[in-house]
Amino acid sequence: MKTLHITLATLVAILLQPVLALITFFPLMGAEFSISNFPPLDLLAIFGLAVMAVSILPILLFGIPCFDALNKTQKLSFLSLSGCAAAMAMLPYLVITYPKPIPGFTANLSWHGHVLPYYDNGQPMAYAWLRYAETALGFGAHGFLCGTVFYLFWRKYRTQEV
Structure with missing residues (x-):
């Protein structure tokens, strides 16, 4: 029974990945959605399947062992x-x-409405590092939300240890 609710929590975390990706990645990439320019549903379906396919491996290879290690050492909490x-x-x-x-x-790119130097004579400029940090934080927010959903689902439906 213990394995079943961990499996269900994992499944919920994997199935929620496309929704989290829409919330975290599209705004970072500059997408603005309105009724007139909303992407076609087939494109969103392909995006969702791709996000789930990419997220399955890290969740199974790293997320579950991390959860198990934190649980066995009694350090498991929402924040950890x-x-x-x-x-x-x-x-x-x-x-x-x-x-x-x-x-x-050498390249100049637009960042939040301003054209800034991205590379100058082969050297990454401040904008390149800011965009790198912004995208990394987007991935971090995505992982944080996934861990939160997994933990909350596991906590609500966990079985008592015998």
């Missing part, structure tokens, strides 16, 4: 699980995509 989930969601992005020097590359 959600904090671990946020860190695990941010870590791959932080490691893989940090702004690297690109020899000879």
Whole structure:
């Protein structure tokens, strides 16, 4: 029975990922939704399936063992699980995509309505680092919300230890 409610909490966390992604990632990418420019439903369905497919592996490989370790050491709380989930969601992005020097590359991009230098002669400018931090925080918020949903569902429906 203990495994069943952990499995259900995991399933709820995975199925909620597309909703969390719509809330956290589209605004970060500059999308503004209104009735007139709302994306087609087939595009949202493909987006939702892609988000779920990408989120299954980290939840199963890192989230469940983290939950189990926190539970066994009696350190499990809302904040500890959600904090671990946020860190695990941010870590791959932080490691893989940090702004690297690109020899000879110069670019200006728009950020919140202002055109700012992104790269100047191959060196990442302040905007590149700000965008890197903003996107990492988006992943962190996504992980934090996932950990929170998992913890609240698990807490509400957990069974008593025998």
